[in-house]
Amino acid sequence: MNFAGRWVIVTGASSGLGREMARILARERGANLILVARRGDRLRELATELEAATHASVRVLEADLSREADVERVFTESTAIGEIYGVVLNAGVTHFGEHLELSWSAFQAMLATNVTSVVRLTTLFVPYLIEKKREGGILLVASMAGLMPVPYQSAYSGTKAFLTHFARGLWHELRGKPVSITTFAPGGIATELTESTGLGQHFKNGIAIMGAEACARSALNAFAKRKYLHVPGIFNQLGALFARFLPQRLFAAAIGAEYRKALASLKP
Numbered sequence: 001m002n003f004a005g006r007w008v009i010v011t012g013a014s015s016g017l018g019r020e021m022a023r024i025l026a027r028e029r030g031a032n033l034i035l036v037a038r039r040g041d042r043l044r045e046l047a048t049e050l051e052a053a054t055h056a057s058v059r060v061l062e063a064d065l066s067r068e069a070d071v072e073r074v075f076t077e078s079t080a081i082g083e084i085y086g087v088v089l090n091a092g093v094t095h096f097g098e099h100l101e102l103s104w105s106a107f108q109a110m111l112a113t114n115v116t117s118v119v120r121l122t123t124l125f126v127p128y129l130i131e132k133k134r135e136g137g138i139l140l141v142a143s144m145a146g147l148m149p150v151p152y153q154s155a156y157s158g159t160k161a162f163l164t165h166f167a168r169g170l171w172h173e174l175r176g177k178p179v180s181i182t183t184f185a186p187g188g189i190a191t192e193l194t195e196s197t198g199l200g201q202h203f204k205n206g207i208a209i210m211g212a213e214a215c216a217r218s219a220l221n222a223f224a225k226r227k228y229l230h231v232p233g234i235f236n237q238l239g240a241l242f243a244r245f246l247p248q249r250l251f252a253a254a255i256g257a258e259y260r261k262a263l264a265s266l267k268p
């Protein structure tokens with residue numbers, strides 16, 4: 001894909017991976033951007049930063065993707081701004097802890113954000129991109145947690161497993177059509193998501209964690225090459241390979257034991 005001078009929408013652009021992908025898209029790949037998240041102040045700050053430093057046009061759409069009406073509005077308003085070429089569906093939330101401690105409303109918000117909004121926007125953008133015949137594409141940010149069961153992030157892991165199956169299934173359905181679907185499945189990344197849940201401290205204590213910028217660069221390279229599935233970083237790639245060939249139950253048991261210790265250390 002060639003993003004130069006084209007409109008790319010990035011959800012979850014107010015922090016972490018999404019913010020870094022937006023920066024690289026504008027600074028290094030010459031894209032015009034539509035930034036989506038709930039925290040409009042953060043998005044406007046980023047838009048100002050990028051418009052001052054690049055030739056990119058940057059627009060902000062404040063939206064809560066756990067709400068159906070906002071998801072529909074993101075499609076209608078973004079396609080009214082310009083002809084969309086790239087769609088980066090990155091917004092997501094997790095819960096690190098026992099599943100039974102996750103409130104029902106928080107679970108519903110997670111499901112709506114991580115799964116329903118992604119399926120809805122994909123379902124709206126695929127026919128749009130096909131009709132435009134500009135060879136555009138969609139990048140779905142899943143997770144390595146979608147490639148294997150992850151205790152203490154059980155519901156999150158389920159949402160990401162949904163995405164990895166959905167996106168790869170669709171990839172086959174869309175063969176020969178002028179649109180690509182790339183699944184991106186990172187391991188731990190140093191972002192607010194890991195810091196706010198306590199996962200960050202755990203990662204620092206042993207498990208490899210990627211910087212958000214390096215991870216964003218890897219995601220965009222995979223997107224530009226229209227890859228089917230991409231896991232960034234050699235450590236993660238080895239992990240994904242082992243997870244394919246070793247019994248997943250063993251993997252899940254090892255992760256569960258680590259996370260149980262991490263959660264115990266987080267308790268006051």
Ligand SMILES: NC(=O)c1ccc[n+]([C@@H]2O[C@H](COP(=O)([O-])OP(=O)(O)OC[C@H]3O[C@@H](n4cnc5c(N)ncnc54)[C@H](OP(=O)(O)O)[C@@H]3O)[C@@H](O)[C@H]2O)c1
Nearest residue numbers: 012014015016017038039065091092143188189191192193
């Ligand atoms: N960090 C990791 O270790 C890791 C590993 C694998 C995969 N991932 C995935 O990478 C993606 C980005 O996560 P991150 O690590 O960069 O986390 P982050 O720093 O917490 O960023 C999450 C982004 O999603 C947005 N978001 C969350 N809920 C939203 C909602 N209801 N409506 C609109 N936007 C919403 C947030 O914006 P607002 O709060 O402003 O709305 C924020 O911009 C997620 O899909 C995550 O699952 C992360």
